[in-house]
Amino acid sequence: MENIYLIIVLAPLLGAIIAGFLGGSIGRKGAHWVTTAGVGIAALLSLYTLKRFALDAEAVFNGPIYTWMVSGGINMEVGFLVDQLTAVMISVVTFVSFCVHVYTIGYMADDEHNWPKESLAGRNSYQRFFSYISLFTFSMLMLVMSNNFMQLFFGWEAVGLVSYLLIGFWSVRPTAIFANLKAFLVNRVGDFGFILGIAAIVMYFGSLDYREVFELAMDPSKGFADKQIDIFGGVSLMSAIGILLFIGAMGKSAQVPLHVWLPDSMEGPTPISALIHAATMVTAGIFMVARMSPLYELSETALSFVLVIGATTAFFTGLIGIVQNDIKRVVAYSTLSQLGYMMVALGASAYAAGIFHLMTHAFFKALLFLAAGSVIIGMHHDQDIRNMGGIKKYMPITYWTSLIGSLALIGFPGFSGFFSKDAIIEAVHHSSVAGAGYAYLLVVAGVFVTALYSFRMFFLVFHGEGPRDEHAKEHIHETPKVVTIPLILLAIPSVGLGYLTIEPMLFGDWFSGVLHVSAQHNVLAEMGEQFHGSAGFILHGMMGLPFWLALGGFLTAWYIYMKDPSIAERIKSKAAPLYTLLDKKYWFDEAYQLVFAGGSRLIGKLFWFVGDRTLIDGLLVNGSARSVGWIAGVVRHVQTGYLYHYAIAMILGLLLMLTWFVIV
Numbered sequence: 001m002e003n004i005y006l007i008i009v010l011a012p013l014l015g016a017i018i019a020g021f022l023g024g025s026i027g028r029k030g031a032h033w034v035t036t037a038g039v040g041i042a043a044l045l046s047l048y049t050l051k052r053f054a055l056d057a058e059a060v061f062n063g064p065i066y067t068w069m070v071s072g073g074i075n076m077e078v079g080f081l082v083d084q085l086t087a088v089m090i091s092v093v094t095f096v097s098f099c100v101h102v103y104t105i106g107y108m109a110d111d112e113h114n115w116p117k118e119s120l121a122g123r124n125s126y127q128r129f130f131s132y133i134s135l136f137t138f139s140m141l142m143l144v145m146s147n148n149f150m151q152l153f154f155g156w157e158a159v160g161l162v163s164y165l166l167i168g169f170w171s172v173r174p175t176a177i178f179a180n181l182k183a184f185l186v187n188r189v190g191d192f193g194f195i196l197g198i199a200a201i202v203m204y205f206g207s208l209d210y211r212e213v214f215e216l217a218m219d220p221s222k223g224f225a226d227k228q229i230d231i232f233g234g235v236s237l238m239s240a241i242g243i244l245l246f247i248g249a250m251g252k253s254a255q256v257p258l259h260v261w262l263p264d265s266m267e268g269p270t271p272i273s274a275l276i277h278a279a280t281m282v283t284a285g286i287f288m289v290a291r292m293s294p295l296y297e298l299s300e301t302a303l304s305f306v307l308v309i310g311a312t313t314a315f316f317t318g319l320i321g322i323v324q325n326d327i328k329r330v331v332a333y334s335t336l337s338q339l340g341y342m343m344v345a346l347g348a349s350a351y352a353a354g355i356f357h358l359m360t361h362a363f364f365k366a367l368l369f370l371a372a373g374s375v376i377i378g379m380h381h382d383q384d385i386r387n388m389g390g391i392k393k394y395m396p397i398t399y400w401t402s403l404i405g406s407l408a409l410i411g412f413p414g415f416s417g418f419f420s421k422d423a424i425i426e427a428v429h430h431s432s433v434a435g436a437g438y439a440y441l442l443v444v445a446g447v448f449v450t451a452l453y454s455f456r457m458f459f460l461v462f463h464g465e466g467p468r469d470e471h472a473k474e475h476i477h478e479t480p481k482v483v484t485i486p487l488i489l490l491a492i493p494s495v496g497l498g499y500l501t502i503e504p505m506l507f508g509d510w511f512s513g514v515l516h517v518s519a520q521h522n523v524l525a526e527m528g529e530q531f532h533g534s535a536g537f538i539l540h541g542m543m544g545l546p547f548w549l550a551l552g553g554f555l556t557a558w559y560i561y562m563k564d565p566s567i568a569e570r571i572k573s574k575a576a577p578l579y580t581l582l583d584k585k586y587w588f589d590e591a592y593q594l595v596f597a598g599g600s601r602l603i604g605k606l607f608w609f610v611g612d613r614t615l616i617d618g619l620l621v622n623g624s625a626r627s628v629g630w631i632a633g634v635v636r637h638v639q640t641g642y643l644y645h646y647a648i649a650m651i652l653g654l655l656l657m658l659t660w661f662v663i664v
Helices: 001-022 023-057 082-106 127-147 149-167 174-205 211-216 237-252 260-269 270-278 282-291 300-321 327-347 351-378 396-410 416-430 434-463 470-475 479-509 522-527 535-542 543-562 566-574 577-584 587-639 643-663
Strands: 061-071 074-082
Touching: 001 023, 001 061, 001 074, 001 082, 001 127, 023 082, 023 127, 023 396, 061 479, 074 082, 074 127, 074 149, 082 127, 082 270, 082 282, 082 470, 082 479, 127 149, 127 270, 127 282, 149 174, 149 237, 149 260, 149 270, 149 282, 174 211, 174 237, 174 260, 237 282, 237 300, 237 351, 260 270, 260 327, 270 282, 270 327, 270 351, 282 327, 282 351, 300 327, 300 587, 327 351, 327 416, 327 434, 351 396, 351 416, 351 479, 396 416, 396 434, 396 479, 396 543, 416 434, 416 479, 416 522, 416 535, 434 543, 479 522, 535 543, 543 566, 566 577, 577 587
Parallel strands: none
Antiparallel strands: 061 074
16 A cells, blocks of 8 residues: 555656646646646545545554654654545545646636736746646645654645745736735744744654654653643643644634735636635645644643634634625635634544534535636636626536535535534534633624625626626636536535535544544534434434524525615615725734734835945945045145155154154
8 A cells, every 4th residue: 555655645746747847848738638647546546545444444554655864863754644534635635636637627728818928927837837736736645644743844835835836826917926925924924833833842752753742742651741831931831832833724724813815815726726725725724733633632722722713713704705796705715714613623622523524615615616717717707796697597507516515615404514514513512622602602603604605606696687798798608518527526525425424424433543532522422422313413403503594694695685686785885884894804914014014114124224225335335435535635635746745744753753762
């Protein structure tokens, strides 16, 4: 199996290298074939790995592949840890990535119009894009398959780097350059905390290997659970490590207040929006916290921090989605909200529920993004949902797959999102971690918000009179099969995956020995006592408050945007301050621009004025020149050309010398 694991990682990398360095030689077809084939091979082998763990009792693989160096007794190596968690993650990552690769062939077919004719950056852009997304897949696979913190950090930074390249792919657009720089800088803030957490682990545990660190942390005789470190008057070591690692997750998984980069990442092409928001990058933080469950279980403070931040993100970013008019940004804010739900599950120690929602969300969110891209193609790249409407009759496949994705997103009974979202809400309800009451109120209220913004977008796009633009109305049609087939492939797990997998993943032994939960935090075990199969879970859910709130959000969206659209304008005018608050996204961007960007510019101006202009130019450069000029002006008066002046100077000099000798 070790060779299979190597192929899973290296196949996308090989495709990326060929398309990137030989793109001009192999052409557009060669680039998309080699990269899609590489990711396709990785997807097939990943599903085979998942089958081996699910049906054949495959043994966990944990070992080094290549030792880079040994320093101070610490091994720095490339190694794989392939267990049930890894099998789920690589299957999700590679399958979604494969669908995105196929979809990209259709979506980017006409990419030339996005580049000025004289732009050199537009040359071989199609091949370069495929190279990037294949490299993105490789980076994520290295992250989720790692068995040590060094490789984890490599994958962590690699997905950040490639996301920077992809968000700013259309580099001739200033908005794209601003967005990718914003994503890069915000993630650097999170990554600073992340690397401090890893440094603390190396400092106190003396190892980068997961297994060694986890064994030492859980060994009561070592005393790490109670160890205090001398910062801020004394802080628990495990709390400090947990919070520092989570700060990294706040950046990658876009949690408040490091969430501001994710909506702006919509400046990249739609395929990368789907890949970033569904299966890669933003899920890295969720995966990391779940993998570190042995450490988080030793700090209720860290768990509470994760819980509160996740709940805040889930509710308040969801509210922003209600007022967005860009189709991709509505889906982007739903991603922020759903990531918050996953974090809430992790904070409640329901790690399996968080991974379960990560898995189901990956499929229906990729579906919604790719469906949005299909609509954008049909609307000739108009992304404003206010200009749409009535698209159902023109694009039936996009319509039905979007409906499936929307129902899964709001947690409609029977769809995959229903099982994972309801499980998270129930887990938080059972949790005793500090902040659980606050989190429960927000995640329950978030159900109504999710249904409202999801079906606001759905009704405005697919129902109503029709596109406002007559040219679009005349030319709109269903997108090619290379676009619609990935939609259908993603719609299938969006419907039935949750029903089939909830029992083994949440209440069975699928994650036994992989995710560690202490007895006092085991909320899923409490829930499992009342679990009576998937059908029973559906019936129980239909009697609960979240179902009725989702139904209320759906009916509210229908009444406002279908029955009487004038209500929306009346609400907007009467609740203008609230609308402005949401439209401005709580002024996070403005505050960051003022404090951090403005502060950085102010510091730069200070250094320029005091350091460069005053000290260097004024004192050293220009000051030296002025001093030389002044001295020259003085000395010039000495050189008069009169002999008696020189004689007097010689006599005075002689007197000074005699005086000196007499005194000495």
